[in-house]
Amino acid sequence: MTAITTAAPAAAETSRNLTRTLLIGLLLLAAALPFLVGKSGFISNFTFLQLSLMIVYAIAVLGLNLLTGFNGQISLGHGAFFAVGAYTAAILIEHCGVNYWLTLPAAALICFVVGYLFGLPALRLEGHYLALATFGLAIAVPQMLKYKHLEPLTNGVMGINLLKPDAPFGLPLSGDQWMYLVVLVVAVAMFWMARNLLNSRPGRAMVAIRDHTLAAGTMGIDTSRYKATVFGISALYVGVAGALHAIIFEFVSPDSFRFELSIAILVGAVVGGVASLPGAVIGGIFVQFIEKYADAMTKKLTQAIHLPLELQPWTLYGITLIVLIYVMPGGIAGGLAALWARLRRPKSG
Amino acid sequence: MAPLLEISGLRAYYGATEALHGLSFSIAQGGITTLLGANGAGKTTTLRAISGLVRREGSIVFDGRPIDKMATEDITRLGVAHVPEGRGTFVGLSVEENLKIASYGRRDKSGVRRDLDLVFTYFPRLKERIAQQAGTLSGGEQQMLAISRALMLGPRLMLLDEPSFGLAPLIVQEIFQIMRRINEEAGVSMLLVEQNAALALNLAENAYVLETGNVVMAGPSAELKNDEGIRKSYLGY
Ligand SMILES: Nc1ncnc2c1ncn2[C@@H]1O[C@H](COP(=O)(O)OP(=O)(O)O)[C@@H](O)[C@H]1O
Numbered sequence: 264m265t266a267i268t269t270a271a272p273a274a275a276e277t278s279r280n281l282t283r284t285l286l287i288g289l290l291l292l293a294a295a296l297p298f299l300v301g302k303s304g305f306i307s308n309f310t311f312l313q314l315s316l317m318i319v320y321a322i323a324v325l326g327l328n329l330l331t332g333f334n335g336q337i338s339l340g341h342g343a344f345f346a347v348g349a350y351t352a353a354i355l356i357e358h359c360g361v362n363y364w365l366t367l368p369a370a371a372l373i374c375f376v377v378g379y380l381f382g383l384p385a386l387r388l389e390g391h392y393l394a395l396a397t398f399g400l401a402i403a404v405p406q407m408l409k410y411k412h413l414e415p416l417t418n419g420v421m422g423i424n425l426l427k428p429d430a431p432f433g434l435p436l437s438g439d440q441w442m443y444l445v446v447l448v449v450a451v452a453m454f455w456m457a458r459n460l461l462n463s464r465p466g467r468a469m470v471a472i473r474d475h476t477l478a479a480g481t482m483g484i485d486t487s488r489y490k491a492t493v494f495g496i497s498a499l500y501v502g503v504a505g506a507l508h509a510i511i512f513e514f515v516s517p518d519s520f521r522f523e524l525s526i527a528i529l530v531g532a533v534v535g536g537v538a539s540l541p542g543a544v545i546g547g548i549f550v551q552f553i554e555k556y557a558d559a560m561t562k563k564l565t566q567a568i569h570l571p572l573e574l575q576p577w578t579l580y581g582i583t584l585i586v587l588i589y590v591m592p593g594g595i596a597g598g599l600a601a602l603w604a605r606l607r608r609p610k611s612g
Numbered sequence: 613m614a615p616l617l618e619i620s621g622l623r624a625y626y627g628a629t630e631a632l633h634g635l636s637f638s639i640a641q642g643g644i645t646t647l648l649g650a651n652g653a654g655k656t657t658t659l660r661a662i663s664g665l666v667r668r669e670g671s672i673v674f675d676g677r678p679i680d681k682m683a684t685e686d687i688t689r690l691g692v693a694h695v696p697e698g699r700g701t702f703v704g705l706s707v708e709e710n711l712k713i714a715s716y717g718r719r720d721k722s723g724v725r726r727d728l729d730l731v732f733t734y735f736p737r738l739k740e741r742i743a744q745q746a747g748t749l750s751g752g753e754q755q756m757l758a759i760s761r762a763l764m765l766g767p768r769l770m771l772l773d774e775p776s777f778g779l780a781p782l783i784v785q786e787i788f789q790i791m792r793r794i795n796e797e798a799g800v801s802m803l804l805v806e807q808n809a810a811l812a813l814n815l816a817e818n819a820y821v822l823e824t825g826n827v828v829m830a831g832p833s834a835e836l837k838n839d840e841g842i843r844k845s846y847l848g849y
């Protein structure tokens with residue numbers, strides 16, 4: 264007994280240090296990637312764009328994760344905040360000539376306020392009703408962007424075209440490589456802030472509210488204010504992701520942000536692993552790659568195993584989803600953690 | 613001495629449905645009072661009304677202060693600690709975090725440390741499990757945690773909603789003994805809701821019996837216990 268209690272924290276400490284070293288190494292490598300590749304074309308600009316999008320979706324999934332995974336509020340409408348963030352960036356760049364860096368805090372602020380204000384009345388809604396209300400948001404916002412009187416700002420269904428920023432200081436990087444770095448740095452900062460939030464008192468209060476709202480109230484936590492604030496923070500994350508998306512994709516239009524985007528973010532959160540930061544990264548990968556390539560993979564798979572029938576485009580995606588949910592109810596991050604724990608458990612005893 | 617808690621004409625609502633129809637009762641300083649009644653009588657709702665967790669009307673005066681318009685977190689800060697029905701464990705947090713959450717709103721750091729020591733003298737088992745995920749505790753341990761969490765608020769009045777529910781008799785005995793110690797040693801007054809009338813009447817000095825949102829019987833526990841008519845018709849044992 265005593266042996267376990269003294270050995271366990273030390274082992275946990277070692278494992279945590281190892282994880283941290285690995286993580287920092289990985290991030291440095293990721294940051295060095297565009298410099299190593301340079302103009303050699305060994306990794307195409309298109310691939311850098313894909314990687315950037317993956318990271319952007321990871322930020323968005325993290326945002327939803329804070330709300331759903333750590334605070335217990337469900338949203339089927341976070342694509343709406345993604346759209347608001349994207350349009351904030353696009354309009355500021357297009358109409359006001361604002362530097363793209365500055366559009367990020369602007370999108371963050373606006374989405375926080377919008378999210379907070381939406382979160383306030385949503386406090387009265389529980390579970391399914393909240394899901395429906397947020398779904399309404401996902402449906403309404405793209406339509407509102409097409410609104411005639413907003414056209415001078417939004418350019419209606421045509422959307423807004425942007426120009427990808429060049430790398431500054433004469434750095435030997437393409438626009439895509441540079442923006443990949445920008446996205447990476449922003450993502451690291453936002454994950455780091457999320458981690459600090461979750462390890463703080465307010466973070467514990469968020470989880471307490473998720474686990475038992477009434478009991479959290481009896482512990483002196485202002486549950487209403489917390490829930491609305493977390494809604495705002497969650498929207499802030501998704502809004503920054505949207506702004507980055509607009510900049511790297513060089514285009515926004517109402518149809519880029521249809522309600523499917525909201526569902527994709529939610530699926531990413533669940534598949535990656537709800538209430539898990541690594542899960543958000545996995546979720547971002549899932550949103551970008553599995554979703555975008557489900558069609559191509561369906562075709563390849565059909566040919567590879569000589570399937571006598573033609574699979575419809577979304578078949579593989581659907582099957583993957585069902586299998587994942589059954590096999591790993593805690594998402595991929597949860598599944599990997601369970602597997603890791605089983606491997607590490609000593610065989611004897 | 614003025615009562616610690618004085619309630620008159622208390623009504624409470626779930627949506628448009630009135631669940632309490634004008635209750636009046638009071639709790640003396642320092643004592644234990646029990647609220648008895650069948651399932652659905654309104655016991656839980658009464659505690660929730662005191663804590664501001666349901667919409668309510670009427671007068672609730674705690675220690676000379678009206679609290680019937682106050683928000684839950686402010687009532688908590690005045691020293692009313694609610695141990696909710698079903699224990700309300702924060703399953704995703706550790707035992708330590710469950711305990712610390714209660715003290716977030718408190719400014720007196722030395723008081724927090726003193727109360728944490730107090731908790732561990734009452735429930736040494738929680739000290740052994742301090743780093744454990746609270747969701748993995750047994751039912752009895754979770755009830756101990758719920759009471760400890762309430763203690764961490766530094767309360768003057770504790771509202772306990774069926775602390776015996778679903779627990780083995782031996783554990784219940786242990787917990788009720790500690791509740792008595794908390795009352796006597798730490799001077800915490802208690803309003804105890806129980807379905808197990810015999811158990812509650814042994815601990816409490818005074819009792820109120822609820823029936824469909826009304827007080828139908830009140831008196832010292834000893835009297836209620838010894839009156840066979842009351843026992844048979846209201847307490848069911
Ligand atoms: N969340 C709720 N929504 C609507 N009605 C409720 C709710 N909780 C309790 N009630 C109703 O209020 C009345 C009192 O319930 P409650 O206070 O839980 O009784 P007790 O704790 O004595 O068993 C019952 O008629 C019950 O059906």
Ligand SMILES: [Mg+2]
Nearest residue numbers: 655656657697
């Ligand atoms: Mg009850």
